[in-house]
Amino acid sequence: MSLYLYAIVNTLNHKPLHLAEQIDYLWQGAMALYGSAPHESTEEVEQMIADRLAEERMPRGGNLIELRIEQRGGRWSLSLHNPTTTIYDGYAYLSLRPEAVIINHELPFSRWRTACSALTTEFGAEFAERQGAGLALRADRNGNLVSAGDNPLFLVRNGRVYTLPVEQGGRHSVERDLMFRLCSLAGVEIVESETPLDHLDEWEEIIIFEPSGIRSVGSCSGRTFDYSIALRLERHIGKLL
Numbered sequence: 001m002s003l004y005l006y007a008i009v010n011t012l013n014h015k016p017l018h019l020a021e022q023i024d025y026l027w028q029g030a031m032a033l034y035g036s037a038p039h040e041s042t043e044e045v046e047q048m049i050a051d052r053l054a055e056e057r058m059p060r061g062g063n064l065i066e067l068r069i070e071q072r073g074g075r076w077s078l079s080l081h082n083p084t085t086t087i088y089d090g091y092a093y094l095s096l097r098p099e100a101v102i103i104n105h106e107l108p109f110s111r112w113r114t115a116c117s118a119l120t121t122e123f124g125a126e127f128a129e130r131q132g133a134g135l136a137l138r139a140d141r142n143g144n145l146v147s148a149g150d151n152p153l154f155l156v157r158n159g160r161v162y163t164l165p166v167e168q169g170g171r172h173s174v175e176r177d178l179m180f181r182l183c184s185l186a187g188v189e190i191v192e193s194e195t196p197l198d199h200l201d202e203w204e205e206i207i208i209f210e211p212s213g214i215r216s217v218g219s220c221s222g223r224t225f226d227y228s229i230a231l232r233l234e235r236h237i238g239k240l241l
Helices: 019-034 042-055 115-130 174-186 197-202 228-234
Strands: 004-012 062-072 075-085 092-094 099-104 135-139 145-148 151-157 160-163 190-192 205-210 213-216
Touching: 004 019, 004 042, 004 115, 019 042, 019 062, 019 174, 042 062, 042 075, 092 228, 099 115, 115 135, 145 205, 151 174, 160 174, 174 190, 174 205, 174 228, 205 228, 213 228
Parallel strands: 092 213, 099 135, 160 190
Antiparallel strands: 004 062, 062 075, 135 145, 145 151, 151 160, 151 205, 205 213
8 A cells, every 4th residue: 555645625716725734734744754745835736736627627616636745765746636526615514414333443643644544534434334324433542532534523512512632643634723713713612622432422413524614423323413513613614715
């Protein structure tokens, strides 16, 4: 398996959203894991993305594209993969509320989106499908709920949003930062703390921030979840552009 770090970049009118932040996290991951980082500037990457979307004749609305960096022969290679059209322009509340299952899996280099986490995401999706569910939530060795695939996970109790701190295995990502910003815009308190799976019955909502926006989980392990905080956040999500 090729070893790489990656980000899923949301675009609007062929212009990548929050690209400087995406690149900053990728470069941080490269420095942490390899001791060096690519040299391309934000402007160069932005032009690469615009050119690729134009070449693929992607519509001038919302699209996603994977930005991947990989070391080959001691040199960094930057490439683009899987341009995908979405029905959303920018960030949105994703109305489908899937049933979820839980997988227990500890990731190496857990702070970063890597080839390892991408493979785990694929495994989780296949496992969920075999169980008749729509997605898999990942729990770590400490029994904390961490992510949905490679996307950050947020739990709601008594009107507050909780997420696992990065220092305890939470994921570095632009989507995580956007959720903090969105909660601030909506006047919702967000707390970094443990997110124990054993207390699943105490959580009122499960919210995921995906590259296209937020999604709330409909049910998991026989429990049905609310979505009132997700709807409150929806009223402000357009301000993230």
